[in-house]
Amino acid sequence: MTEQENVILRLWLTGIQGIGIKTQKKLLSFFDDASGVYDASYNELARVVSSEKAEKIAANKSLTVAEELYERYAERNIKIIYPGHEYYPEKLLHIYDYPELLFVKGNPECIKMAGIAVVGSRNPTVYGSETAAYFASCLAGEDICTISGLARGIDSAAHKGAIDGGGKTVAVLGCGINVTYPAENAELYAEIEKNGAIVSEYGFDVKPLPGQFPMRNRIISGISDGVLVVEARKKSGSLITADYALEQGRQVYALPGRIFDLCAEGTNNLIKQGAMCVTNPSDIIFDMYGREEENNIFENEEINLTEEEKNIYSHIGLEPVFIDEIIAKSECEIVKTISILYWLLDKGFIKQPADGYYIRKIC
Amino acid sequence: MYSCVTGGTVTGIDGAVVNVEADVSDGLPMFVMVGYLSSSVREAGERVRTALKNSGYHMPPKRVTINISPANIRKDGTGFDLPIAVAILLCMGITPHINMDRLMIAGEMGLDGIIKPVPGILSMIHGGKLQGCDTCIVPYENVNEASLVKDMRVIGVKSLAQAVKYIQGTENIQPVFFDENKFRKETVYSGQLDFADVKGQEVLKRGMEIAVSGFHNVLMRGAAGAGKSMIAKRLPTIMPSLTFGESVELTKIYSISGMTGDSDVLVTKRPFRSPHHTITAKGLTGGGMYPKPGEVSLAHKGILFLDELPEFNKNVIEVLRQPMEDRRVLISRVNAAYVFPSDFMLVAAMNPCPCGFYPDRRCTCTEIMRKKYQAKISGPLMDRIDICIDVKAVEYENLFHDRQEECSEKIRERVERARAMQAKRYEAEGILFNSQLEGAMVRKYISLGEQEEALIKKHFIERGMSARGLNRILKLSRTIADSFGSTKIKREHIMEALFFKNAGMQDMGVAASD
Known part of the structure; x- marks a missing residue:
C-alpha cells in the first residue's frame, strides 16, 4: 500500500460519522492497517465494533470524498502523517491515545527534532513573556526545537523567541490546520511555517472548540522531551500540559516566581510537587541533553x-x-x-x- | 411712491448688502413682500404694520409692495423689520427723502416698535462698509458689536420712533466709532486655569507645548482620570493672545451663532470647544437649511477637544478631514455656497482600550478588542494627527508634592518665540506654522545635517515608515527645534519627534504594574 492510498483510506475512515479516535484505534490494530479495515466485511467488522458502527463503515465504501480531500491537502502543501510514517515522531507513539492522523504544515522534520515544550499563561506579565522568549532563543542556540501551542501570551512569546534566536519551532493547534486562532497570530503562523512546523490533528476548517485544547496539550508534551512551564496561575491550562507530561513520562520544568505573585502560583506548586526548578536555560540543556553550557544570565551590559x-x-x-x-x-x-x-x-x-x-x- | 433703503443679511460669515425697496400705490389694500424671502422675513410684514400703527404712524389703505434685492440671495434673519418700516415711511412721505445711499439699517422690531438686537450684526455692518456705507442704524444693544468696524458711524436706536426722528433730523444721536483701546485691554488671556495646576505629567506637558508651538493636532491616549481633559482645558492659556483681526473674525462667527456675550462683545479668548461625542456631523461642521457655523468654526483659531474620540460616530469623525485640510468649511446649497473658517487645532483623547486600563494588568481586553477599538479612528484622520502622547495617571506622591510646576505664562513665552520663528520663516508662503507645510515646502524649508539625515533614514528603513509619516516627523522635528530656538535641527530633536510620533500601540503583550 502506497503512502497516498494509506492516507486516503485513513481520511475515509476519519470521515465516517460516529467513528471516533478510539474506534479507529481498535479497528486499525485489529485489521493491521487502513486497507484491512476498508476490505473488511460487515461480519468481520462487527466482531470488533458495535453492529451499528460496523453497518456504517460497511455502507460507506465510497472513496471519492477522501480522494478530493487528499487533493485539497496536497494543493495547500499540507502533509498528512500517521503512525509508521517517516515523519511521525517515535516518541509520540509511546503516549496513550496518540493521534492516528496528524496534519503538518511547514517542515515536518522539526517534529522529530529534540524539543522542549515552553508553555504558560495566556495573560502573562511582561517578565513572563520576556523570559519565555529568552529560554526559547537559548534553546534555539543549542539546536533544540521549541514546541508550544500558538496561544496568546507565553506561547506566542516562546515561538517568537525561537524564531528570533534562529532556531526551529513547532506549533500544535487545537483547531483545524488552516485556522489561525487567535486571529492576531496570523503573522506568527506564517513565520512558524517558514521556521518550523504547524501541527494539528484536526483537518480543514475545524473551529477552535474549547474541548479540543486540552486534547492538543497531550500532543505538545508528546512530541517534546520535556515541558517548561513559564508562568501559570493556580488553575491554568498549562498545568494540564504538565499533567500529560508526567503521564507520558516527560520531565517537567518550572520557573520559580515570587510567592505572592498570582501568576507564579501554578509554577511554584509544580516545583513543590517535584518539578525541576529552573533558573537558567542551561539547567534544562544539561538535565535533558547532558550538555554543559556556561550561561551567565547576569551579564553586565x-x-x-x-x-x-x-x-x-x-x-x-x-x-x-x-x-x-x-x-x-x-x-x-x-x-x-x-x-x-x-x-x-x-x-x-x-x-x-x-x-x-x-x-x-x-x- | 417709491423708496429704497439699505439693509444687510449674512451668508456664511460674510455680510451682504441688500436693498429694501418699498412702493405704496393706489389699489386694493394689500401688503405684498417679494424677493426670495425666508418665512422669518415674510413675517416681518405683520410686525412692521402693527409696529407702525403702535408707533403712531397711520398706514393708509393702499397697496404696499416690498421687494428685497438682489433676488438671487436667500434672505434670512430678523434684521429686516426696521429697514422695511423705514422704507414704507419714506414712501408715505413721513420722513424726508434724504440721501440714504450710504446709510445701512438693521434691526428687529416688536409690535410696539421697540428695536431688538439681531445676530450677525458685525458681519452685516462689515459687509456694508465694504459696499461703501459710512453710517449705520442698529439696535442699541448691538452698538458695541457694530463699532468693531473701522470708520463707521454707528447709531444705536431703541425704538422705531427714535430711528425716524434721527432720520428726520429732529433727534441727534451721538454716533459711536471704532476705538481699539476699548477692546485691547481685554485681549490678554486671564483665566483661573493654569498649567501649574497639572502635577507631574512632564511628558504630556512637553508634548502639548510642542503641539501648540507648531499648531500640530494631538491625540492623547491614556486611562480615565489621567488628566487628559484637565490639560486640554488649559491649552488656550499657553497659546498667544488673539490678534485683533482674529478676534473680529471670531466675533463674526459667534455673532452669527448668537453666542456673543452681553458686556464684552469681542471674543478675546482663544476658543476651547468640547462637543459631546453624541454630536452629529452637521453640528460639528455646521449646516442646516440656512447654514450656521458648527463646532469646528466655533473652535476657529483655538482648540477643538474631542474627548473619547472612538465613541464619536464614525461618519462624524470623517467629516473632520476636509475642514482640517482646508482650514475652512464649505457648505453648498442650491442657491449659494457658504464658507465658514475652521482653522482649529484638534486635540483628541481616547482610552487605550475599551476597559481603559491597558497596559496595566487590570486590563481585561483581548488584543483584538484593543485593535478594534483603535481602528475606530480611521487612518486618514490619524494621518492628520502629528503628535500622539500616552498618558498615565499620576502617582499619589506626585499628586501632593509641593514642587512648583511651571506656569502657563512661562510656557506661553516659549510658544510665542517658536511661533515667531515660524511666522518669519514662512512669510513668503502665507502660512504660519510648521504643521501647515505641504508637499515641496517640506524639503524647501527643512534641511537636515548628515548625521540627522542618517538617523531618519535608518528609522525609515527599519520601521517601515511611509513617505507621509516621514514628512510628519520632519515637520515635528522642525517645531521642536523652533521650541528650543534652534535654527538647525539636531539629532535629539528628531529623537523627540520620533518619540511623539503618531504610532499604533506596540503589540508586545500587556505590561505589568500591579
Missing part, C-alpha cells in the same frame, strides 16, 4: 554606558516603568531622557512593551 545613560538605565527594571517616572527619578531633562532612551532602545539594552513604557531587555 552597563560597561559602556556614560554616567547619564547609567542614570537612566538604573531606573529601568524588569517591571515596565512609564517615562514620566523615569524622568522624575533620574531628574534628567525630557529631551535628554528621550534621546538616551532612544539610544538604549537602539542598542538593545531596553525594550518598549507599550508606548511610553520601558523595561530592561533580558537577552
Whole structure:
C-alpha cells in the first residue's frame, strides 16, 4: 500500500460519522492497517465494533470524498502523517491515545527534532513573556526545537523567541490546520511555517472548540522531551500540559516566581510537587541533553554606558516603568531622557512593551 | 411712491448688502413682500404694520409692495423689520427723502416698535462698509458689536420712533466709532486655569507645548482620570493672545451663532470647544437649511477637544478631514455656497482600550478588542494627527508634592518665540506654522545635517515608515527645534519627534504594574 492510498483510506475512515479516535484505534490494530479495515466485511467488522458502527463503515465504501480531500491537502502543501510514517515522531507513539492522523504544515522534520515544550499563561506579565522568549532563543542556540501551542501570551512569546534566536519551532493547534486562532497570530503562523512546523490533528476548517485544547496539550508534551512551564496561575491550562507530561513520562520544568505573585502560583506548586526548578536555560540543556553550557544570565551590559545613560538605565527594571517616572527619578531633562532612551532602545539594552513604557531587555 | 433703503443679511460669515425697496400705490389694500424671502422675513410684514400703527404712524389703505434685492440671495434673519418700516415711511412721505445711499439699517422690531438686537450684526455692518456705507442704524444693544468696524458711524436706536426722528433730523444721536483701546485691554488671556495646576505629567506637558508651538493636532491616549481633559482645558492659556483681526473674525462667527456675550462683545479668548461625542456631523461642521457655523468654526483659531474620540460616530469623525485640510468649511446649497473658517487645532483623547486600563494588568481586553477599538479612528484622520502622547495617571506622591510646576505664562513665552520663528520663516508662503507645510515646502524649508539625515533614514528603513509619516516627523522635528530656538535641527530633536510620533500601540503583550 502506497503512502497516498494509506492516507486516503485513513481520511475515509476519519470521515465516517460516529467513528471516533478510539474506534479507529481498535479497528486499525485489529485489521493491521487502513486497507484491512476498508476490505473488511460487515461480519468481520462487527466482531470488533458495535453492529451499528460496523453497518456504517460497511455502507460507506465510497472513496471519492477522501480522494478530493487528499487533493485539497496536497494543493495547500499540507502533509498528512500517521503512525509508521517517516515523519511521525517515535516518541509520540509511546503516549496513550496518540493521534492516528496528524496534519503538518511547514517542515515536518522539526517534529522529530529534540524539543522542549515552553508553555504558560495566556495573560502573562511582561517578565513572563520576556523570559519565555529568552529560554526559547537559548534553546534555539543549542539546536533544540521549541514546541508550544500558538496561544496568546507565553506561547506566542516562546515561538517568537525561537524564531528570533534562529532556531526551529513547532506549533500544535487545537483547531483545524488552516485556522489561525487567535486571529492576531496570523503573522506568527506564517513565520512558524517558514521556521518550523504547524501541527494539528484536526483537518480543514475545524473551529477552535474549547474541548479540543486540552486534547492538543497531550500532543505538545508528546512530541517534546520535556515541558517548561513559564508562568501559570493556580488553575491554568498549562498545568494540564504538565499533567500529560508526567503521564507520558516527560520531565517537567518550572520557573520559580515570587510567592505572592498570582501568576507564579501554578509554577511554584509544580516545583513543590517535584518539578525541576529552573533558573537558567542551561539547567534544562544539561538535565535533558547532558550538555554543559556556561550561561551567565547576569551579564553586565552597563560597561559602556556614560554616567547619564547609567542614570537612566538604573531606573529601568524588569517591571515596565512609564517615562514620566523615569524622568522624575533620574531628574534628567525630557529631551535628554528621550534621546538616551532612544539610544538604549537602539542598542538593545531596553525594550518598549507599550508606548511610553520601558523595561530592561533580558537577552 | 417709491423708496429704497439699505439693509444687510449674512451668508456664511460674510455680510451682504441688500436693498429694501418699498412702493405704496393706489389699489386694493394689500401688503405684498417679494424677493426670495425666508418665512422669518415674510413675517416681518405683520410686525412692521402693527409696529407702525403702535408707533403712531397711520398706514393708509393702499397697496404696499416690498421687494428685497438682489433676488438671487436667500434672505434670512430678523434684521429686516426696521429697514422695511423705514422704507414704507419714506414712501408715505413721513420722513424726508434724504440721501440714504450710504446709510445701512438693521434691526428687529416688536409690535410696539421697540428695536431688538439681531445676530450677525458685525458681519452685516462689515459687509456694508465694504459696499461703501459710512453710517449705520442698529439696535442699541448691538452698538458695541457694530463699532468693531473701522470708520463707521454707528447709531444705536431703541425704538422705531427714535430711528425716524434721527432720520428726520429732529433727534441727534451721538454716533459711536471704532476705538481699539476699548477692546485691547481685554485681549490678554486671564483665566483661573493654569498649567501649574497639572502635577507631574512632564511628558504630556512637553508634548502639548510642542503641539501648540507648531499648531500640530494631538491625540492623547491614556486611562480615565489621567488628566487628559484637565490639560486640554488649559491649552488656550499657553497659546498667544488673539490678534485683533482674529478676534473680529471670531466675533463674526459667534455673532452669527448668537453666542456673543452681553458686556464684552469681542471674543478675546482663544476658543476651547468640547462637543459631546453624541454630536452629529452637521453640528460639528455646521449646516442646516440656512447654514450656521458648527463646532469646528466655533473652535476657529483655538482648540477643538474631542474627548473619547472612538465613541464619536464614525461618519462624524470623517467629516473632520476636509475642514482640517482646508482650514475652512464649505457648505453648498442650491442657491449659494457658504464658507465658514475652521482653522482649529484638534486635540483628541481616547482610552487605550475599551476597559481603559491597558497596559496595566487590570486590563481585561483581548488584543483584538484593543485593535478594534483603535481602528475606530480611521487612518486618514490619524494621518492628520502629528503628535500622539500616552498618558498615565499620576502617582499619589506626585499628586501632593509641593514642587512648583511651571506656569502657563512661562510656557506661553516659549510658544510665542517658536511661533515667531515660524511666522518669519514662512512669510513668503502665507502660512504660519510648521504643521501647515505641504508637499515641496517640506524639503524647501527643512534641511537636515548628515548625521540627522542618517538617523531618519535608518528609522525609515527599519520601521517601515511611509513617505507621509516621514514628512510628519520632519515637520515635528522642525517645531521642536523652533521650541528650543534652534535654527538647525539636531539629532535629539528628531529623537523627540520620533518619540511623539503618531504610532499604533506596540503589540508586545500587556505590561505589568500591579
